Amino acid sequence: MKGIRLFTILASVFVASAVLLQPCLAAETKILKVGTVNGLTGWMAAGEQPTDDGMKLAADWINDTGGITVKGVRYKIQLITEDSKSSPEGMAAACTKLVEKDKVKFILGGVNTVMNIAASAVTEPAKVFRLSNYTCGNPEESGPQFPLTFFSNSNIESMRPQLVYLKETHPEVKRLALSHPGDGAGKWRRAHLEPVAKELGMTVVYSEEWPGETVDFTPVVKKALASNPDAYIFTDGWAYHAGAQIKALRALGFKGAILSTDSEIVSEVLQLTGSEAGEGYFASAWDMMDPNMRPIMKKEVIPRASARLGKLNQWQPWGWNTVWILKQAIESAQSLDPVVVASHLRTMKKVETVFGPATIGGQKTFGIKCTIDAPQAIFIAKAGQSVFVRWNETSVP
Amino acid sequence: MAAQIAGHLVNVLMTSSIYVLVALGFALVFSVMRIMNFAHGAIYMIGGFVCYNFWVPLGLGPWVSLALTMLIMGLFGLFLEKFCFRPFQRDFEKATVMAIALVIILKTGADLTVGPLAKSMPPLVSGSIRAGGVTFGADRLMVLLIASVLLTALILFIQKTKVGQATLAIAHDPDAASLMGINTNRVSALVCATGCGLAGLAGGLVGSVLVLHVSIADVMLVKIIGVVILAGIGSIGGVWAGGLVMGALDALCPYFLSNVVSDPLGLGLVVLILVIRPQGFFGHEM
Secondary structure (H helix, E strand, C coil), X not given: CHXXXXXXXXXXXXXXXXXXXXXXXXXXXXXXXXXXXXXXXXXXXXXXXXXXXXXXXXXXXXXXXXXXEECCXXXXXXXXXXXCCCCHHHHHHHHHHHHHHCCCCEXXXXXXXXXXXXXXXXXXXXXXXXXXXXXXXXXXXXXXXXXXXXXXXXXXXXXXXXXXXXXXXXXXXXXXXXXXXXXXXXXHHHHHHHHHHHHCCCEEEEEEEECCCCCCCHHHHHHHHCXXXXXXXXXXXXXXXXXXXXXXXXXXXXCCEEEECCCCCHHHHHHXXXXXXXXXXXXXXXCCXXXXXXXXXXXXXXXXXXXXXXXXXXXXXXXXXXXXXXHHHHXXXXXXXXXXXXXXXXXXXXXXXXXXXXXXXXXXXXXXXXEEECCEEEEEEECCEEEEEEEECCCCC | CHHHHHHHHHHHHHHHHHHHHHHHHHHHHHHHHCCCCCCHHHHHHHHHHHHHHHHCCCCCCHHHHHHHHHHHHHHHHHHHHHHHHHHHCCCHHHHHHHHHHHHHHHHHHHHHHCCCCCECCCCCCCCEEEECCEXXXXXXXXXXXXXXXXXXXXXXXXXXXXXHHXXXXXXXXXXXXXXXXXXXHHXXXXXXXXXXXXXXXXXXHHHHHCCECCCHHHHHHHHHHHHHHHHCCCCCCCHHHHHHHHHHHHHHHHHHCCCCCHHHHHHHHHHHHHHXXXXXXXXXXX
C-alpha cells in the first residue's frame, strides 16, 4: 500500500514536471517576416542589387547561427524582397504591398531623400519599423516625426574625416566645388558640409545637383570648373556618376583634388576612369578584400558571398549590416513590437556592424537619434589600385 | 569669349552628333517600314557593351572594336528586319507590340548578362587640347570627327546612290516604289542593318567618352523620339535639326541654367511642337 502510494506520488510529480517544462525543452522556431525594398532595376540598381544580395546573405548567416531569439522563442528570418524600381512611386508601392498584403512589421532598405520620404509615408502611419540604408541629411526624411525610421548610413558622418584628410594632403585647397545627385537634398548636404569646411579654412564656391539619369556630365563639370575650385567633391551618388565626372574633369584639364565624402567605391571608380584619370581620388569607403577590414568580412561575408552568389560586390556589406543591426535591435529589446524595438535601439550604447562597433547618433542634427554611425575607412587610388589609408570614427551630431 | 563659345560649340556638336547617329536609324526604319522601333535605345546600349567586350576584356583596341560592333549590330538589324519587323510591316499595332516586346527582352537580357555595374572604355585619344584659354577633351573632338564622317557618308550614300534613292522613294511612297520595281524588302533590310549598326557604333563611342550603363537605353530612346518629333515624323533630313536642338539643350542648359532643366525643357519643346506644328520642322502635313 505504502509502495503504491509512493509510486503514485512520484508518477504525478514526474508528469507535472514534464508538462510544466515542455515549453523550455521544445526547440520552438517561428518565422519572422522582414520586408526588403531596394532598387533592383533602374539607375540605382548598380548599388542596390548587391545591397539586396547582402541582406540575403546576412539573413542566411543569422538563420544558420540560431536565428533571432525573443523571450525564449527562436525566429528564423524570412526576407520578402521587393523592387523599388529606383523610383519613389515604386518605393511607395513596394512598401504598401509589404505592409498591407504581407503584414510585415519590419522593412529594410531605401536610399536618398525622395525614396525615404516615399517609404516613410507608408511605414510610419502603419507603425512599421524601417531601417533605411541611407539618409541624405534632409529633415524631410528624418526627424522626430519619423520615430520608427533609422538609417544604417548617412552622408554626413564622413564629411569631417574626409575634409580633414583633404586638408592634411592638400593644404593648398581653399575653394570647394560640391556635386550632388538631384534628389532635392543638395542644399542639406551643403548645409552639413559647409560649417566643417569653414572650420578648416575652406570655402564652398559651387554646389549643384544633377539628375540621377545623367549620362554626359561634361556640361555639369564645365559649370563647376568655371568657379575655379581647388577640389571637386562628390557628396553622394554611385561609382558611375563619380567615374563619368572624373573622366570629364580630367578631359577638361582639371588637376585639383577629387574626392568623395561618401562611399563611391574607389575600385569601382577606377574601373571606369582608368589609373591615370583616377589617380589620387579618395573616398570614405571600404574594400572587402583589404586586410584592414574587420574579421567578419573575411570570416563570413566573403565566403558566403562566394559560395552562394559566386561573386563579390562591394555593396554586399551594406545590405548585410542592415539585417544584422535589426537582429541586434530586436534581441536587445526582447520584443517584436516595432515601437518597442525603435525606442530601445535609440538607447543602445553600441551596435556591431561589418565596419566595427557603431554608435547611435543624430540627436542634434535631426532632433532624434536615428543614425547608426559606424567607423569608415579612407581609400585612395594609387597607381590603379585602391589603397587603404586609415580608419575613422564617424558620428552624426 | 570666342574660345568659350568654341568650347560650348564642340560640346553641342558632339552631343548632337551622337543623337543624330542614333536617331537617323530610328527615323529611317520608320520612314521605310512605317515601324516605330522602340528597341532602338536598347540596341544603342547593347552596341556599347558589345564594343566594350571587344575592346577591354578581349583587348582588340578601339578601331577594330568599333568596326566589329557596327558589323555585329548591323547583322542583328538584318535579323530584326526579317523575323521581327517584316511579318508585321503592314500592321502598325502588331509592329508596335513587337517593338515593345523587343525592348523588354533586350533590356532584361542586358540586366541578366551585364548586370547593374557601369563599364567604360579608355578614351579614343588621350589628353586635352588647350586653345585660347579653353580646354577641350581630345576624345570628344575625335568622337565628333568620326560621327561627322559617318553622317556625311550616309548623306552621300542616300543622295548619290541607286539604293539611297530607292530608300527615299520608299519613304515617300512604298506602294509606288514597289510598282516601279524597287525591292522593298531588300532596301528595308539594308536600312535596318544600317540603323542598328550606327546605333551600336554610337554606343561604343559614348562608352569611351562617358560611361556605359543599362539605364542609358531609356535615356537615349526618349531623346531620339524627341529628335524625330522635332524633325517631323518621316523626315530624314530634319533629324539634323532635331538633333541639334536636343544636343544644344543638353549641352548648354546645365551650364547656363541648371542641371535639372534640360530634360523638362526638351520634352516641353516636343509637346509644344506637337501642339502647334504636329508635322515637326520639316515633316509633311498628315
